[in-house]
Amino acid sequence: MGAVRWVVLRGMGVSEEMKHAVHGWKSMGAKGIFWDDAGFDYRVTRERQSQMLDFCHELNLACIMNAWNPDDVMGGSDTKMSSSDIYLLESFIISNNEYKSLEDWKSKSDKCSKYRQQLGVQMACLSSGSTPISSTFNKSDHFTQAWFGAAMYSFDFFQATDINYSATDNTVYFFPNISDDYGKKFESNEVEQGDAKQGNQYYRKTNSWTLSINGDGSTWGYGQFSQDQ
Template sequence: MTTSEQAAATRPFAVYYGWPSYVNGADGDVARAIAAFDGYGVVVFGDDTATQAGDALAAPIMAGIAARGGEPYGYVTIGVSHGEPDHSLEELRARLDTWRRLGARGVLFDCAGADYGVSRDRFDATVKYAHSLGLSVLANAWDPDDVLAHSVTMGAEDGYMGENDVLSDGQFLAPAIYQPKLAKMAAYKAKLGITLYETATSGDLQHADALTVRVLTALQGYRIDALQLSDPMYGATDNILIRPPAVLAGRR
């Protein structure tokens, strides 16, 4: 697969941890906020969006994204160690209920692997509850085996997200580091039918197209379905979401 073929097979998605109604200077204008997410397929919103103190305009923004062909996703961390909140299963179910009421089509399960103390029973129980609500699951665990090996819960409506495997905070990693993981991800896609997502981050996004081409070159042959290039905080500090790089633009 050439770089251009990889680009043709890869659509843009967005993880956005800023305030939804303030994205790109929308300042509470729902129509402007919705338009800021145009061109992206799946759009993941941050954890605080679904709290009582969260953005009161999140629901109409998520509805607008869905009406324009996107898929709004929520976020929960299921981690139990390394500073993660160790939510009870009851609390996780309540948070998933809230995301469903807000209009989410799926939820990113962050910190979902053994490195954050998550047992497979905990992961599978939460996945099953999400599925019972009609929500897809996008799992983020450093080691794909933690959430996908011998899986009886993850399937074709779900996804796995590799975070910054190729480009992390402006630094390109050595192929020897990321190629074994990407190969493992591709194998799970072939077996389970899941969708594969990749993020790449840099503090300097002035040359987003060139960075995206370099990342796509590294991803050749690994059957990655969706890619995001973002600042390292995913918009949490400045409420900024860049437009999808031109090489990916328009591919929901």
């Protein structure tokens, strides 16, 4: 997508100031706009979302929409999000180095998977450690749980940084994929719930491996590969 610039969408009306900001970013070479606080919980109406999405699309700018509830920006027949756009799953499973509810993760991810199929919208998962984040964070159980949680849904993008999103020291570590070769296709259409005692509380099988995550949503968790014996 190239450079993507950040603008807050919260509020009810669409101002010329917002359009001016978008024009300004485009003139500097930005290829997309990141709309923060874009959900109904920030008093953003569907009309406001649609006007700014249409405005960006007319300028050949893609959009990243950040809203806690994916229904707020992708639900209904009047959404203007398209295959050129991205929905951000912020605080994905791990936030500030804390484990989050796996039930909530699955519910939200199921919704996003549905919208990805229906609309072609791309999904970006962002997890966060504490500040400062370690350069070896990708070796932690926190990271493996989050990475496998994204891989099981074949979401388009995944990365992790500190809870301040590198604003404190401008340091961003690149954490590569745990693996790029874990099968050619999934054997099931959905992530399934398994037996936590066997280390696969949630899992999905490919033709080669089983991807699974386990945890209590509070004090421990991890992700792993396994093969049927």
